[in-house]
Amino acid sequence: MAELDAQSPAQEARAASVPVRVASFAGGRGGALLILVLLVAVFSVLSPNFATDRNLLNILRQVAVVGVLAVAQTLVIVTAGIDLSVAATAALSGCLMAVSYAHWGWPEPVAWVLGLASGLLVGAINGAVIRYLRVPDIIATLGAFSAVRGVALLVTEGLPVPTFAKVVEGRTLPESVNTVGAGSIGPLPLIAVVTGLVAVVGAFILARTKLGRAALAVGGNREAAHASGIDVGRTKFRVYALSGLLAALGGILLAGRLSSANALMGEGMELQSIAAVVVGGTNLFGGQGTISGTIIGVLIIGVLANGLSIMGIPEFWQRVSNGLIIVAVVALDQLRRRLTGERLR
Amino acid sequence: MPVALSQALVARGIEKRYPGVQALAGVDLEVDAREIHALLGENGAGKSTLMKIIAGAVVPDAGELLIEGHPVPFGSPEAARRAGIGIVYQELSLVPSLTVEENVLLGRWPGGMGLVDWSALQQEARRHLEVVGLHASPTVLVRALPMAERQLVEIAKALSLQPRVLLLDEPTSALSEPEARRLFDIIRELARSGVAVIYVSHRLAEVMEIADRVTVLRDGRVVARRRTAEVDEAELARLLVGREVQGPTGPGQGSHRALGPTVLRVSGLVVPPRLGPVDLELRAGEIVSVFGLVGSGRSELARALFGLEPIRQGTIEIDGRPATIASPTVAIERGLGYVAPDRRLGIVHQLSVAGNISLASLGRLGRGPVIDAGAETALARRYVAELDVRIDDPRRPAGELSGGNQQKVILGRWMCAGARILILDDATRGIDVGAKEEVFRLVRRLAEEGTAVLYGTSEIGEARAIGDRVVVMSAGRVAAIFDPTVSEEAIMTAAGGVRG
Structure with a gap:
């Protein structure tokens, strides 16, 4: 009470001042968009090879898989959760799809279903461990992060798929998977179009469905959500299951892009997806977030990686820059909250 | 100087x-x-x-x-x-x-x-x-x-x-x-x-x-x-x-209301370690004050009725039919609403005012998994106007509201959910006199429209002013049931506290 009493005039005051408005803009989605535009501008000036149609489309192709994982990650993070297992799940699902088709000789649609179902299962297990065993989200998915990679290695015996000695009837990957991974619609890479569709669906879920609203409420104030009749455990379970399913789709897309699958593919993408979500203005502590912001975040990370490599900077620097970006953005966000007087949880 | x-x-x-x-x-x-x-x-x-x-x-x-x-x-x-x-x-x-x-x-x-x-x-x-x-x-x-x-x-x-x-x-x-x-x-x-x-x-x-x-x-x-x-x-x-306050000055202001049938009947309710056994009845259109100090079991009673505490023994009947209230979800289905003493337990700050109002009614807002956004906005506008919540745009985050207005939003949530039995527990704690007055007015109006209200409080003045009856709790049990015209001393004595 008393603190509100003193803060409300202060908040109004601060809301009016220019640096705060800038901070408030820069900390959210607006700032991310600004950074994206700046990055594109800088790289365009620094390298003539950056702003070509071919390279820009290439960036879309490069970020597509992380984009799908980041949409999944956004849905999880708004519940105040985190899914460290998205990349591992993607690898497992991609491998299962590839192994069942190429090595076991299963029909194409069945391979797809197996791949997607395995991701859904991993997500459901994460959700169940969190819901029923009361394991903190970060620990549950950290366990899955390691265990699921292990299963992927077991399934593939550590070899890339298809492996010549194991294929039946001279199979490679399913034709549909290769098409999604490498094909185009007009000038647009098909894989990026799929990511776009996933983003639209994700945005719809978050903004317009009961599950999305429940997720936001659970992340914003768990007790209030519970006392409003929202089943917190079920909401978490569903969100993690959905995350697993989307991760599986990401894994199949990734296999398609690489024209093969292996158990170690997509390593580090879980961190990239988290970075993208946070860069896009979603609150890491839950309760608030947008898919459009996440997509901007994905593009920032993609443009940065692409731009740096075009400039001939070793790829290892990308890992450094990704790490710095995520910390810098959260630090900026905290600064914005301090300046605008927004209360931390 | x-x-x-x-x-x-x-x-x-x-x-x-x-x-x-x-x-x-x-x-x-x-x-x-x-x-x-x-x-x-x-x-x-x-x-x-x-x-x-x-x-x-x-x-x-x-x-x-x-x-x-x-x-x-x-x-x-x-x-x-x-x-x-x-x-x-x-x-x-x-x-x-x-x-x-x-x-x-x-x-x-x-x-x-x-x-x-x-x-x-x-x-x-x-x-x-x-x-x-x-x-x-x-x-x-x-x-x-x-x-x-x-x-x-x-x-x-x-x-x-x-x-x-x-x-x-x-x-x-x-x-x-x-x-x-x-x-x-x-x-x-x-x-x-x-x-x-x-x-x-x-x-x-x-x-x-x-x-x-x-x-x-x-x-x-x-x-x-x-x-x-x-x-x-x-x-x-x-x-x-800066003006005349018409708040709770004297006892028993709402007693002219016509009471309906018994909507809530609690018998032998036990919630370890602090509550029970408790018997209680509540009629449609009735406001029953539950007065109790901290530790009297008042809050536990409110929480148990709403499915927030596991009930060990006893029965709850709603509209004459037995109810097993295992969670708030069940409580809400049976027509209950609950306002916690700490509004931070009720409001989702980042969510819009509209989202907070509709939070307990999501099931009815459009069929299937999709929220009917038009219906939601219309409902929100209606309750914002009805409750006089001070905000221009119900799409603004609820965290921007003052404490009193947040508490009104939570009341709006239960009106929106069609709650017929409202359980308030120290709902006016920490909100200012003006906002309190509004909450009282609202509660009385809801009772006039037939809502049954269990009004938990630790302020004697409030208990006497708003209740048609005053149930006094002490050491986890109902210590006495009074007419609101009873003296403050009698209430305090029954509650086990010392006055003055």
């Missing part, structure tokens, strides 16, 4: 302007040594800004501050401390994982070379703890203490700096009546020993009881300075809000 020696604190012409808001417009405050001086004001009146200025946390645009005749520079908490100003903030600033004695001297542990001199720490901390009369062991963790005792630790911490002026910001907001009473004794003792006490509060009865003088702030100005011996509560209330 000559200053009488008895004046412990003099603040003159304090002004603080935030763009768009004159938080303080030339406020004077004079507090004598040995005096308990109440600072009274609604939300936004400026009392917290003034407190923060005195404590050195906020720099004013103009004015001066003297402690025992010596000027104190603004904007430095350290300078304020050295000048003899101690402050106990409303949100306690203790570290739960440290012991009581470590907290008392937090940041000033004796010893050198990075080592703590534990016996010196113990000795000094115990001296201050004795003054506040803390009975708990100084070596227990603060986490293990009830709120009342934490408050005492907080005061001991402030006293360890030997303040000449002690600022207390709503120190009783988390205390039960007997605890508050004990705190008052300690405050009086402090004043007698020469400390000037500035006591910030909403609670008029409390101010009347403890303070020698009262300064009333409204819209950043001092609107009155009175000796408490020369005013009554009604006048203070009027000064506070």
Whole structure:
């Protein structure tokens, strides 16, 4: 009470001042968009090879898989959760799809279903461990992060798929998977179009469905959500299951892009997806977030990686820059909250 | 400038302007040594800004501050401390994982070379703890203490700096009546020993009881300075809000309502370890006050009825049919609504006002998994207008609302969900007089429309004013059921507390 009493005039005051408005803009989605535009501008000036149609489309192709994982990650993070297992799940699902088709000789649609179902299962297990065993989200998915990679290695015996000695009837990957991974619609890479569709669906879920609203409420104030009749455990379970399913789709897309699958593919993408979500203005502590912001975040990370490599900077620097970006953005966000007087949880 | 020696604190012409808001417009405050001086004001009146200025946390645009005749520079908490100003903030600033004695001297542990001199720490901390009369062991963790005792630790911490002026910001907001009473004794003792006490509060009865003088702030100005011996509560209330308050002044205002059939019947309800067995009946259109101090089982009863506590024994009937209320979801399905004592447990800050209003009605907002956005906005606008929630656009985050308005939004949530049985538990705690009045009006209106209301409170005046009956709880049981015209003394006696 008393603190509100003193803060409300202060908040109004601060809301009016220019640096705060800038901070408030820069900390959210607006700032991310600004950074994206700046990055594109800088790289365009620094390298003539950056702003070509071919390279820009290439960036879309490069970020597509992380984009799908980041949409999944956004849905999880708004519940105040985190899914460290998205990349591992993607690898497992991609491998299962590839192994069942190429090595076991299963029909194409069945391979797809197996791949997607395995991701859904991993997500459901994460959700169940969190819901029923009361394991903190970060620990549950950290366990899955390691265990699921292990299963992927077991399934593939550590070899890339298809492996010549194991294929039946001279199979490679399913034709549909290769098409999604490498094909185009007009000038647009098909894989990026799929990511776009996933983003639209994700945005719809978050903004317009009961599950999305429940997720936001659970992340914003768990007790209030519970006392409003929202089943917190079920909401978490569903969100993690959905995350697993989307991760599986990401894994199949990734296999398609690489024209093969292996158990170690997509390593580090879980961190990239988290970075993208946070860069896009979603609150890491839950309760608030947008898919459009996440997509901007994905593009920032993609443009940065692409731009740096075009400039001939070793790829290892990308890992450094990704790490710095995520910390810098959260630090900026905290600064914005301090300046605008927004209360931390 | 000559200053009488008895004046412990003099603040003159304090002004603080935030763009768009004159938080303080030339406020004077004079507090004598040995005096308990109440600072009274609604939300936004400026009392917290003034407190923060005195404590050195906020720099004013103009004015001066003297402690025992010596000027104190603004904007430095350290300078304020050295000048003899101690402050106990409303949100306690203790570290739960440290012991009581470590907290008392937090940041000033004796010893050198990075080592703590534990016996010196113990000795000094115990001296201050004795003054506040803390009975708990100084070596227990603060986490293990009830709120009342934490408050005492907080005061001991402030006293360890030997303040000449002690600022207390709503120190009783988390205390039960007997605890508050004990705190008052300690405050009086402090004043007698020469400390000037500035006591910030909403609670008029409390101010009347403890303070020698009262300064009333409204819209950043001092609107009155009175000796408490020369005013009554009604006048203070009027000064506070700047108009006549029609709030709960006398008992039994709603008793003319026609009551419907019994909608809630509770028998033999037991919730370990504190509640039961409890029997209770509630009729449509009836408001039953449940009066109980902290620890009486009042809150547990409310929570159990709403599925927030596991029920071990007993039956609940709703509309004559047995109900097994295992979760809030079931409670809501059966037509119940619940307003918690702490609105932070009810409001999702980041979610829009509309989203908060519709939160318990998502199942009905459109078929299938998709929310009918048009219907949601329409509902939100309707309840925002009906409840007079002060916000232009229901799509703004609910966290931007004041406490009273947040509580109205939660009431709106249950109206929206079509709740026919409302369980309120200390729903007006910490909201100002004006907003309280609105909540009372709303509750009465809902009852007139046939809603059954269980109104839990720890304020006797409220219990008598709003209830058609007053159920008094003590030690987990119903101790008595009264007509609201019964005397406050009778209620307090039944509740096991001591009055006056």
